Amino acid sequence: MRITQGAFSFLPDLTDDQIRAQVQYCIDNKWAVSLEVTDDPHPRNTYWDMWGHPMFDNPDAAALMMELNACRKLYGDRYIRVVAFDASHGWESVKLSFIVNRPAEEPGYRLERQEAAGRMIRYTTRPYAADKPAGARYG
Amino acid sequence: MPAPALAETETPQAAAPAAIDLREEFETSGVKDVLAELDRDLIGLAPVKRRIRETAALLLVERARRRMGLAHETPTLHMSFTGNPGTGKTTVALRMADLLHRLGYIRKGHLVSVTRDDLVGQYIGHTAPKTKEILKKAMGGVLFIDEAYYLYRPENERDYGQEAIEILLQVMENQRDDLVVILAGYAQRMDRFFESNPGFRSRIAHHIDFPDYSDDELLRIAEQMLDQQNYLFDTKATPAMADYITRRRAQPHFANARSIRNALDRARLRQANRLFESAKGPLDAKALSTISAEDITASRVFALKPGKGASK
Numbered sequence: 001m002r003i004t005q006g007a008f009s010f011l012p013d014l015t016d017d018q019i020r021a022q023v024q025y026c027i028d029n030k031w032a033v034s035l036e037v038t039d040d041p042h043p044r045n046t047y048w049d050m051w052g053h054p055m056f057d058n059p060d061a062a063a064l065m066m067e068l069n070a071c072r073k074l075y076g077d078r079y080i081r082v083v084a085f086d087a088s089h090g091w092e093s094v095k096l097s098f099i100v101n102r103p104a105e106e107p108g109y110r111l112e113r114q115e116a117a118g119r120m121i122r123y124t125t126r127p128y129a130a131d132k133p134a135g136a137r138y139g
Numbered sequence: 140m141p142a143p144a145l146a147e148t149e150t151p152q153a154a155a156p157a158a159i160d161l162r163e164e165f166e167t168s169g170v171k172d173v174l175a176e177l178d179r180d181l182i183g184l185a186p187v188k189r190r191i192r193e194t195a196a197l198l199l200v201e202r203a204r205r206r207m208g209l210a211h212e213t214p215t216l217h218m219s220f221t222g223n224p225g226t227g228k229t230t231v232a233l234r235m236a237d238l239l240h241r242l243g244y245i246r247k248g249h250l251v252s253v254t255r256d257d258l259v260g261q262y263i264g265h266t267a268p269k270t271k272e273i274l275k276k277a278m279g280g281v282l283f284i285d286e287a288y289y290l291y292r293p294e295n296e297r298d299y300g301q302e303a304i305e306i307l308l309q310v311m312e313n314q315r316d317d318l319v320v321i322l323a324g325y326a327q328r329m330d331r332f333f334e335s336n337p338g339f340r341s342r343i344a345h346h347i348d349f350p351d352y353s354d355d356e357l358l359r360i361a362e363q364m365l366d367q368q369n370y371l372f373d374t375k376a377t378p379a380m381a382d383y384i385t386r387r388r389a390q391p392h393f394a395n396a397r398s399i400r401n402a403l404d405r406a407r408l409r410q411a412n413r414l415f416e417s418a419k420g421p422l423d424a425k426a427l428s429t430i431s432a433e434d435i436t437a438s439r440v441f442a443l444k445p446g447k448g449a450s451k
Contacts, residue, residue: 055275057276058275058276058278059247059249059276059278059279059280060246060247060278060279060280060317061279062246062278062279062314062317062318063274063275063276063278066271066274066275066278066314066317067275
């Protein structure tokens, strides 16, 4: 099951040229771009691992593409996303984030039902990938 | 997985033109303006200007070939600027960045000027991230490495400079589209640097040598510098300055235009003091902006000639 988080996730995967163009758009807007990686695709997992520092003073998208290629070399079997952070006063938050790399196979989620007091049912989703320990989840 | 064009990276290719007017290209691309500015603003440096003109011509032709769909490959644009201090290497590098940007060979056209300290770390594992950080900053523009020979220290086998050199070489080769590297330094030491790092020599296409300025050129540079700051020499000051230049050249640590700039800074200081001490009434703009002979002849350079020991 293809996970859909962040912008563009309902579209086919972006090509490198498209990623570069999007990143350049972010940089031109003075947002700091950075990369984040995870192997836990749960939608409520907002804290992904950082790859390097946010790039506050690189005027060209080639810098991020270089890091992305390095990141793919090591974590090509995980989810990688580009995060664009707007540091301007009043915003100070992420303006755009989109997935730029995903595992070859995405097993999806199991829906678990928990029977609670009365006849109440609690639902929770659990990624199949998260059954394995961190670091051994994909590939 | 093939993806439809989501973000336009390129405008749709127009049909290849049948003929390209190089003259018109020259004018519309803005190259003409850069070269004209170069001619106007930079005094002397005739061989440098000629080389830049040649490079610009080559790049224009390459660009025209690409537009017509002829075989082309991105030319290697990495350069080395050699010359004595104060001969305008950094200034020309700035212009070069502008030129390459207007020709579309680099995307942003900014110049990142660094020295060994910015690239080489202080402990194991510090150099690679530091060098990469600088390279990332320079992407889309020009990386100007001043006194590049300091990167290589043959006397210390474990010097981290070697690591920076390796990363530099790799990026210079693999990401030629993304950045242009300009190495600068004194001619002799750069030669030795290239001898011991053949990788650099083969990756650098353009070696440009910056000659020293003649006395006459330095005088014109001095006048131009003053003019930019809204100052001027009076009639006696000009020969005094010419005299100063001849004497200053004979002394150690002569750094061409940089020495002139420093001399002018000190002359302005003396002029301010002179005005402060001698002025009785109100001063007009002319008095405030005139450098006279005594502001220059008070220099230590004049005192040194007859006997030592005289201070400024």
